[in-house]
Amino acid sequence: MRSAVITLAKGRHAHLRLQQAGLARSTLRPDQYVVVSMADPAIENVVGTGRPPAATVLELPLRDGRLPLAAARNAGAAHALASEAELLVFLDVDCVPGPSLLAGYARAAQDGALLCGSVAYLPPPPSDGYRLDLLPEMASPHPARPAPPDGVVLRGGDPRLFWSLSFALTARTWTRIGGFCESYTGYGAEDTDFAATAALRGVDLRWVGGAPAYHQYHPTSRPPFQHIDDILRNGALYKRRWGHWPMEGWLHDFADHRLVEYVPATDTWRRT
Structure with missing residues (x-):
């Protein structure tokens, strides 16, 4: 399968660099790496410096001063599909892929399936930054999401648990769902809407073992x-x-x- 990794970014430059470094260590290299910059012209210099994998940077403006998350994912997917991608892999800018993430998604990919790999949360980085080889030891799994072992795929997942931090689907499945509803701008609900649309159109949510990602720490508030x-x-x-x-x-x-x-x-x- 020709694969494309798609990520959205505004700021978080150090996080994006580590994601790119993680992709370079992947056992299965992506055919495309599409980074959608949301009103951040510096992104081109962050990933477009000759480091592998080579990145294509798309530029999108804000919408009414808000991040166009849904539209940005659609733009990244449209570019990947125009370049004949068969498997779309979406990663949050904070997520570093494990070496087996792409291969794990590729093994589990089927038309009619929406795939979610595990995402484990990292503590604040040490003074010299995260080391890619130590991420599995440092990260804690999300307590409210399934995390099946390598090689196991759990079918019939609850669409309400879908998250956009790390997910994948075939090009045909993307077309079947129809992408994200671009009426959503700013933070929240566009991914819940996407999963509800997928379920309505008969797409099965599946949790994939062996496709790990590691979420880099950043300060946040709860609730947001x-x-x-x-x-x-x-x-x-x-x-x-x-x-x-x-x-x-x-x-x-x-x-x-x-x-x-x-x-x-x-x-x-x-x-x-």
């Missing part, structure tokens, strides 16, 4: 207070499309901090 307006806006869009609210755990956390409130009469969440 910095994304509250995006979550309310994108959550309302998802509600209109699917009839119920996503990200309810975060919404309830925001409510506990008296930042939002639920309005039962209209089944809506709003800023207080």
Whole structure:
């Protein structure tokens, strides 16, 4: 299979460099490495310096000042498909692929399947940075996601657990789903919408053993207070499309901090 690795980036340059270094150590090299820069012209110099694998950088502007995550994934996929990719592998910019990630996805790839590999979370890096050979020892698996052993594929996964940190699918399956809904901008819900669309169109979510990725540390808040307006806006869009609210755990956390409130009469969440 001709494979393409697609990632989106704005900032996180050191993370992107380590991802590229991880791909260079892959037992199966990607035929394409497509990096979609979201209003970050420096990305070209980060990955386009002759280091393998050679990267193609696409430029997208912000939309109303917000990151166009859905549109960026669609743009990366469109470029890969135009260059005859048969397997699309999406990696978050923070994710470093394990050496077997691409081979693991390629072995499990089937039309009609949406594949998710395991993602383990790394602690803050030591003073000299992460060492690729030590990542498996340093990382802790996500407690709420399946992590099957090498060679095992778990079928019939819950679409609500899909995550866009690391996933793969064949070109035919991408076309069947139709890509991401570009009405979502900023943080949240576009990947939940994608998984719901996949399920509606008969695509099976599968958890793939032997396709590991390692999520590099970065400071964050829980709940993600910095994304509250995006979550309310994108959550309302998802509600209109699917009839119920996503990200309810975060919404309830925001409510506990008296930042939002639920309005039962209209089944809506709003800023207080």
